[in-house]
Amino acid sequence: MGTLELGLLYLGVTLVLLFSGMPIAFALGASALGFMYFFMPPMNLEMLAETLYGELDNFTLLTIPLFIIMGAAIGKTRAAVDLYESAYRWMHKMPGSLGVANVIGCTVFAALCGSSPATCAAIGGMGIPEMRKRGYSDALATGLIAAGGTLGILIPPSITLIIYGLITEQSIGKLFLAGIIPGLLLAFCFAAYVVYRASKDIRLANEALAAGIDQVHTAPVVESYSWRERFEVLPRLLPFVILIAIIMYAMYGGIGTPSEIAGIGAFGAMLLVVLVYKCYRWMDVRAIFLGTAKESCMIMMIIAMAFLFTYVMSYLRITQSAAEWLAALEMSKWAYLFWVNILLLVLGCFLPPVAIILMVTPVILPGIIANGFDPIWFGIVLTINMELGLITPPVGLNLFVIKGISPDIKNREILRGVVPFIWIMIAFIALLAVFPEIVTYLPNKVGT
Numbered sequence: 001m002g003t004l005e006l007g008l009l010y011l012g013v014t015l016v017l018l019f020s021g022m023p024i025a026f027a028l029g030a031s032a033l034g035f036m037y038f039f040m041p042p043m044n045l046e047m048l049a050e051t052l053y054g055e056l057d058n059f060t061l062l063t064i065p066l067f068i069i070m071g072a073a074i075g076k077t078r079a080a081v082d083l084y085e086s087a088y089r090w091m092h093k094m095p096g097s098l099g100v101a102n103v104i105g106c107t108v109f110a111a112l113c114g115s116s117p118a119t120c121a122a123i124g125g126m127g128i129p130e131m132r133k134r135g136y137s138d139a140l141a142t143g144l145i146a147a148g149g150t151l152g153i154l155i156p157p158s159i160t161l162i163i164y165g166l167i168t169e170q171s172i173g174k175l176f177l178a179g180i181i182p183g184l185l186l187a188f189c190f191a192a193y194v195v196y197r198a199s200k201d202i203r204l205a206n207e208a209l210a211a212g213i214d215q216v217h218t219a220p221v222v223e224s225y226s227w228r229e230r231f232e233v234l235p236r237l238l239p240f241v242i243l244i245a246i247i248m249y250a251m252y253g254g255i256g257t258p259s260e261i262a263g264i265g266a267f268g269a270m271l272l273v274v275l276v277y278k279c280y281r282w283m284d285v286r287a288i289f290l291g292t293a294k295e296s297c298m299i300m301m302i303i304a305m306a307f308l309f310t311y312v313m314s315y316l317r318i319t320q321s322a323a324e325w326l327a328a329l330e331m332s333k334w335a336y337l338f339w340v341n342i343l344l345l346v347l348g349c350f351l352p353p354v355a356i357i358l359m360v361t362p363v364i365l366p367g368i369i370a371n372g373f374d375p376i377w378f379g380i381v382l383t384i385n386m387e388l389g390l391i392t393p394p395v396g397l398n399l400f401v402i403k404g405i406s407p408d409i410k411n412r413e414i415l416r417g418v419v420p421f422i423w424i425m426i427a428f429i430a431l432l433a434v435f436p437e438i439v440t441y442l443p444n445k446v447g448t
Contacts (some may be wrong), residue, residue: 006316018355024355025304028359030308051308056303062259063157067159072288073272073279097195097196098134102131102144103191105127119152120152128419142402143420146402156251161379164361173378178377179383306354348386348388349396384425
């Protein structure tokens with residue numbers, strides 16, 4: 001059997017197992033073990049444990065459970081409520097201020113926890129009912145939370161960027177720096193769309209009211225807060241500002257390694273929830289650590305099996321042959337980048353970001369580098385593409401989170417709400433392709 005046939009068979013078996021509903025780690029592991037048994041010397045199976053241990057024996061992997069602890073600690077408290085309330089009171093005069101406040105809440109929360117589903121659940125659990133109560137359409141309320149939640153894998157600290165850095169042997173510190181400006185700009189684009197949409201809804205509602213139409217167009221309600229009410233929420237933000245400032249200073253000031261900074265973040269988050277939110281009872285602490293253990297074990301199992309999956313691909317020369325084939329294609333660098341993004345977008349509709357990065361990156365990255373693209377820049381483009389996968393059917397994880405928060409909202413309304421944000425993210429990828437300095441400025445300026 002030739003390398004091409006072997007590679008197609010390997011990919012086909014893996015996709016069948018993944019789409020069968022089998023857990024990702026088991027699907028990748030079963031496929032890899034099967035091909036090791038039939039196509040590789042028996043010695044490789046005998047050294048399986050040593051191979052897995054060698055791949056996981058990486059101190060940088062410690063950042064994953066530590067950042068998950070930080071996110072779990074913040075997510076189990078009233079942190080999201082305080083972030084949301086503070087932002088809303090200070091921006092209440094702006095059209096769509098409540099929606100913008102939710103985008104800001106997603107942005108700050110993403111910077112603290114690095115998880116899209118956690119961000120989506122924490123902010124959406126409170127934000128969606130409040131927006132619906134204040135006149136926001138179901139589509140806008142659910143769409144902006146689903147899209148805002150995706151910022152969790154772009155704004156550092158990001159578990160997705162950590163895994164990409166490990167696979168590609170790129171500096172995680174530089175990847176974190178590279179994600180700051182794009183993350184903030186994308187959040188600004190989301191907020192700008194919310195302001196535009198809210199202004200349009202308010203105008204249509206006023207026109208309908210002036211025309212004496214009974215069925216008034218749904219429009220956000222404008223509220224007002226005094227200066228005293230705005231200033232009284234500022235102390236609630238202070239602990240978060242201090243925690244973010246400490247992490248950012250340690251991360252970009254050369255104070256420690258990513259693992260050490262993750263430890264600082266985890267300790268700071270636990271200290272914050274104990275001192276500020278009084279979460280010192282055993283049941284509170286148990287919920288944080290139990291949730292962290294479950295999510296960390298799941299991610300580590302996926303990483304271990306994905307390493308085994310790519311090891312088999314490399315041994316059978318599937319990766320090398322695919323990379324050589326892609327490099328030999330007669331297409332421009334932009335055509336290559338376009339088709340890579342199409343591939344990532346299609347895979348993102350079915351597979352989670354971690355699985356895609358671990359399976360596909362070893363194949364496409366040599367072509368990316370050969371075409372002159374910066375691997376740090378591509379890491380951000382890939383991450384935004386993975387964000388798209390979180391809000392595109394049929395397996396958009398954030399869509400399921402939103403449906404769980406608001407089961408009474410119909411699926412077509414949720415899908416209608418995320419479509420504008422999907423187009424914004426696609427346009428943003430094009431913007432980064434035209435102006436790569438948006439991504440590379442901070443890594444080149446600060447360095448790590």
